[in-house]
Amino acid sequence: xxxxxxxxxxxVAGAGLATALLLVLPGPGSVAEQRVExxxxxxxxxTEAVAGMLExxxxxxxxxxxxxxxxxxxxxxxxxVERDLPxxxxxxxxxxxxxxxxxxxxxxxxxxxxxxxxxxxALVVLWQGPDDGYLEATPGHRWAPEGAxxxxxxxxxxxxxxxxxxxxxxxxxxxSPDASPFAASEAGSxxxxxxxxxxxxxxVTAVLAAIALAVTTVRGRSRRT
Amino acid sequence: xxxxxxxxxxxxxxxxGAGAAGAGAAGAASPPTVDEIAAALAEDPVLVGPRFGxxxxxxxxxxxxxxxxxxxxxxxxxxxxxxxxxxxxxxxADLASRLFEASGDADATYLVHLGAESYTHxxxxxxxxxxxDELFARQPxxxxxxxxxxxxxxxxxxxxxxxxxxxxxxxxxxxxDAYASTAPWAETDVWEPAVPPPDASDAVFxxxxxxxxxxxxxxxxxxxxxxxxxxxxxASTWLPSSTSGRRDRPDDLHDAASVRRxxxxxxxxxxxxxxxxxxxxxxxxxxxxxxxxxxxxxxRRLADRLPADPEAEHLADLVGxxxxxxxxxxxxxxxxxxxxxxxxxxxxxxxxxxxxxLDPRHGEATGTRExxxxxxxxxxxxxxxxxxxxxxxxxxxxxxxxxxxRRQQPYLEQDTVWSRTGYGAFVDELWTHVADDLRSRxxxxx
Numbered sequence: 001x002x003x004x005x006x007x008x009x010x011x012v013a014g015a016g017l018a019t020a021l022l023l024v025l026p027g028p029g030s031v032a033e034q035r036v037e038x039x040x041x042x043x044x045x046x047t048e049a050v051a052g053m054l055e056x057x058x059x060x061x062x063x064x065x066x067x068x069x070x071x072x073x074x075x076x077x078x079x080x081v082e083r084d085l086p087x088x089x090x091x092x093x094x095x096x097x098x099x100x101x102x103x104x105x106x107x108x109x110x111x112x113x114x115x116x117x118x119x120x121x122a123l124v125v126l127w128q129g130p131d132d133g134y135l136e137a138t139p140g141h142r143w144a145p146e147g148a149x150x151x152x153x154x155x156x157x158x159x160x161x162x163x164x165x166x167x168x169x170x171x172x173x174x175x176s177p178d179a180s181p182f183a184a185s186e187a188g189s190x191x192x193x194x195x196x197x198x199x200x201x202x203x204v205t206a207v208l209a210a211i212a213l214a215v216t217t218v219r220g221r222s223r224r225t
Numbered sequence: 226x227x228x229x230x231x232x233x234x235x236x237x238x239x240x241x242g243a244g245a246a247g248a249g250a251a252g253a254a255s256p257p258t259v260d261e262i263a264a265a266l267a268e269d270p271v272l273v274g275p276r277f278g279x280x281x282x283x284x285x286x287x288x289x290x291x292x293x294x295x296x297x298x299x300x301x302x303x304x305x306x307x308x309x310x311x312x313x314x315x316x317x318a319d320l321a322s323r324l325f326e327a328s329g330d331a332d333a334t335y336l337v338h339l340g341a342e343s344y345t346h347x348x349x350x351x352x353x354x355x356x357x358d359e360l361f362a363r364q365p366x367x368x369x370x371x372x373x374x375x376x377x378x379x380x381x382x383x384x385x386x387x388x389x390x391x392x393x394x395x396x397x398x399x400x401x402d403a404y405a406s407t408a409p410w411a412e413t414d415v416w417e418p419a420v421p422p423p424d425a426s427d428a429v430f431x432x433x434x435x436x437x438x439x440x441x442x443x444x445x446x447x448x449x450x451x452x453x454x455x456x457x458x459x460a461s462t463w464l465p466s467s468t469s470g471r472r473d474r475p476d477d478l479h480d481a482a483s484v485r486r487x488x489x490x491x492x493x494x495x496x497x498x499x500x501x502x503x504x505x506x507x508x509x510x511x512x513x514x515x516x517x518x519x520x521x522x523x524x525r526r527l528a529d530r531l532p533a534d535p536e537a538e539h540l541a542d543l544v545g546x547x548x549x550x551x552x553x554x555x556x557x558x559x560x561x562x563x564x565x566x567x568x569x570x571x572x573x574x575x576x577x578x579x580x581x582x583l584d585p586r587h588g589e590a591t592g593t594r595e596x597x598x599x600x601x602x603x604x605x606x607x608x609x610x611x612x613x614x615x616x617x618x619x620x621x622x623x624x625x626x627x628x629x630x631r632r633q634q635p636y637l638e639q640d641t642v643w644s645r646t647g648y649g650a651f652v653d654e655l656w657t658h659v660a661d662d663l664r665s666r667x668x669x670x671x
Binding site: 007010011013014015017018019021022024031034035038042043044045046048058061063083093094095096097098100101102104105193195196197198200201202204208209212213215216219 | 232274275276277278279280281282283306341342378379380412413414415416418420424425426427428429430431432433434435436438439440441442443444445446447448452453456
């Protein structure tokens, strides 16, 4: 068999095997399923917070009321409405046992659920106390309002909740009316794609080829000697 | 207390109780007071808020309520932020004691967990009600040390402790371990902040990698195996056919006719090589020159005696002539500086040709091997293939017996110059023995 024919047959056989594996092996599911798996499945505390934020932008359960009294909550709500920003706020006491492993995970779940419910990217502020606040945009988006400072994009949230949150919302730049305060998230584009997959596959093949070359060379030498 | 405690343990009532009267105790930011907790327990013996509910507070309350309802004596589950002024060393047991006092000293078991960012919990029994001692006695693994809480939320730990207290025999290992893997008791899976949100490009990355890697892997492995086979042919199917190291298939020498054809070719080549060496040589060692010329001459005479269209009975002689031819060729190469050398020991002198004694058609010997021959064991030069072959698969070249017994038999078991010399393995100069044998044959007319 000529070399070219033999190699072509091997490529066809390998591609056939790979296709069979793709058909047989359980895949990770569709992109939508993977995103639901990662961000869905929120516990009752997060679900309740999402419902509260959908209702009036600011959710304060009983355990968070001491940090944001009703009057302060009203001020924060008014600032958000006045700026017409997709900002949602939850103020609660921290917990290790409420169905999420980390408060950022809870904030991600909230932002994901709000995005699903409203059809628009959302920005969630989860306030658990001074220096214990988190800012998360709907996955796939990055909070980047036009003209915002670093502190406005990544606030530290120190001090008293009502004062700090109101001040932060009020200070956000308005930007042009049509400009979205969100940018596409860089995440997800670092390792994905056909090109990356092909390059990774070629790397694996190159490693295999190097091993095969070493083995055949060593075996050949040992036989000659 | 007993009646009111267990009587309020119905799942629905428990949830409603904690959500209404117990709201302040279970969910308020300010730590509840002991009186608030006691009041909540009076309505529902399970006091668990969303901060302790592992994401499914209703299910946690319901299952804890069912366990509480199954207890013989009043039992209370309390998961709250610690009230002020509790004991610093054992606040959970202190809270249980205060709740016991608030209940009017009614016998009861209190399972207390304090703080949503703490693993402080305690099981306390008052009066006839079981407590920590019974728990540890029935289930030594319930001791908090040793990873007893690994993978289980505090609500799950309390539920498991409660299940142990419900049965004098405790719970079996499977039931114990199940709390770390089943809802609503198992801890939340580890969250990986570094994982980016999957998008469309992620969906094609894996298949593309798999397709290329598997295809490339198949090609690489197939080619590697092919290379190994070519470089190291199986001993039983490939045979060296000449002293130059070229290898031919065994079919080339499978019968007398094929050996004859090979002999004629190699004899011509050896004659030319010897003639060339004689014309250009410097001063080869006399014994090597004698071996070269004697071997070639003897091979020619032997070949001349054999028919051009030989039969099987001529195989041993044909093979002998071939061995002598190769011996002559090797010696000619030693003069011209060609041919294989022993490395290190004789860097400039090609080694005399020695064939595989088991079957000279295999080509040159590369090592030795103990081989049973008749009632003895001989250390014979063998080719690489025979050296590596299992003993059960070793085979001496088969040749026909005498005129009356045509049965095939190992040549070493015959009484011939080839069996006596082992085609050179048992003697220093094969050609002299063969030449003597030829003379003897002439004399007896064979």
